[in-house]
Amino acid sequence: MPDYEKYMTRCLQLAQLGEYYVAPNPMVGAVLVAADGTIISEGWHRRFGGPHAEVNCLNSESANRLIAESHTPTTLFVSLEPCSHFGKTPPCADLIVSKKDELRIERVVIGSLDPNPLVAGRGVKRLKEAGIDVITGVLEKECRHLNRRFLCLQEKHRPYIILKWAQTADGYIGSTDRRVVISNPLTKQIVHKMRAENMAIMVGTNTALTDNPKLLCTHWAGRNPVRILLDRQSRVPQNSNIFSEDAPTIVYRDNTQWQFILSDLADRAIHSVLVEGGATVLKHILETGIFDEVHIEVNPKISLHSGIKAPDCRHGFGSLFEDEEIDGNFLYTYHNY
Ligand SMILES: [Zn+2]
Known part of the structure; x- marks a missing residue:
């Protein structure tokens, strides 16, 4: 079983790369990890209006190439709850579900939930309904601190x-x-x-x-x-x-x-x-x-x-x-x- 906090820390490092380019969207990082702990693919939200972290991670060439060589289930780590609504891009929760068999995703580990009323738990629900094991709240404090500006606007x-x-x-x-x-x-x-x-x-x-x-x-x-x-x-x-x-x-x-x-x-x-x-x-x-x-x-x-x-x-x-x-x-x- 991969060390959850270690991979969530990596998600946070990736998320930070979008720091000056994504506002008012949140900074988000994602990594896809094989059962033996190998990182198969990484992605982050690079610019406002662009593809989300999960899209950049799951659609990468390395994800598809390495998964063909591996025969183990994978875990997707993402620092913020995957979105469930159509914004500037289609919902990431749907993308994860559609890639579930191909990339053998059996678990999604989430840092903090998205308080955006259009998401707010619905991303998690969508994944669970598709039979994916979901774990939330890993390094939640750190994930919330990184996006404290985004969260303030959404929550207050x-x-x-x-x-x-x-x-x-x-x-x-x-x-x-x-x-x-x-x-x-x-x-x-x-x-x-x-x-x-x-x-x-x-x-x-x-x-x-x-x-x-x-x-x-x-x-x-x-x-x-x-x-x-x-x-x-x-x-x-x-x-x-x-x-x-x-x-x-x-x-x-x-x-x-x-x-x-x-x-x-x-x-x-x-x-x-x-x-x-x-x-x-x-x-x-x-x-x-x-x-x-x-x-x-x-x-x-x-x-x-x-x-x-x-x-x-x-x-x-x-x-x-x-x-x-x-x-x-x-x-x-x-x-x-
Ligand atoms: Zn998304």
Whole structure:
């Protein structure tokens, strides 16, 4: 009997290869394993709208060639429940059933169930009805963590919210009269990686006016996120960098409520938002309590003594998940779930 967690770990590695290309779809990996533990075939969801992991795994040449040489039953591992509905592609559960005899699939091992109301257990049901043994929940926590953005949109009908800022040793995110560089080149690159990992990036009026940022993903390979501007009094001029043609920009004006913004973004199938400031926006969101992660960068070598105060722990960041040092700066990650 193959080691379930070992092969599910491989599924997760494969799934991650789709990281910057599949949103708002989930990242999924699949492996077909012979009874002696040999991996016969692998597949993953490579790009949005493209074939799912199971299709890439089961239709591969190696699967069909190696299975002809083998005479043992096989187990299919997949990190997310196979779909049972017609989306951009036909249902994977049907494909598995149709390939069951040819590829001798006797068991399907699943990481996490798909909460999409169009699937939600129906993929498992379809497989069981066809006489396939189904095991669920293998490395479920890891599988859910990988797709936490997708799962948040499906389960809570809102995007996954990540708050991020950089602060000085004495707790300021900036000066009121001059530009202060708190990040270093490496942490700046990490911010661009985070931009690539999320579908949208959000800033408020003051950040757009003071920094005039383009908010693009220039120091990391990946798509530019959609830009979201909270500009309640329409103070940001149309010729600002945030309205450049490099990426779409959504503007919320008036006194739009946070809950309304979240549900509107969910309707647009945006599964994740990186909030980059400024202080007013960050503090407001922290007060609502509706956010999922907080990333704080601290530069221990800079003190300002006055300026724009960073949010502090009285706002409640959640629990510390990770802390690391990058080239002299400290990065703290909190999870609020
Ligand atoms: Zn599928």
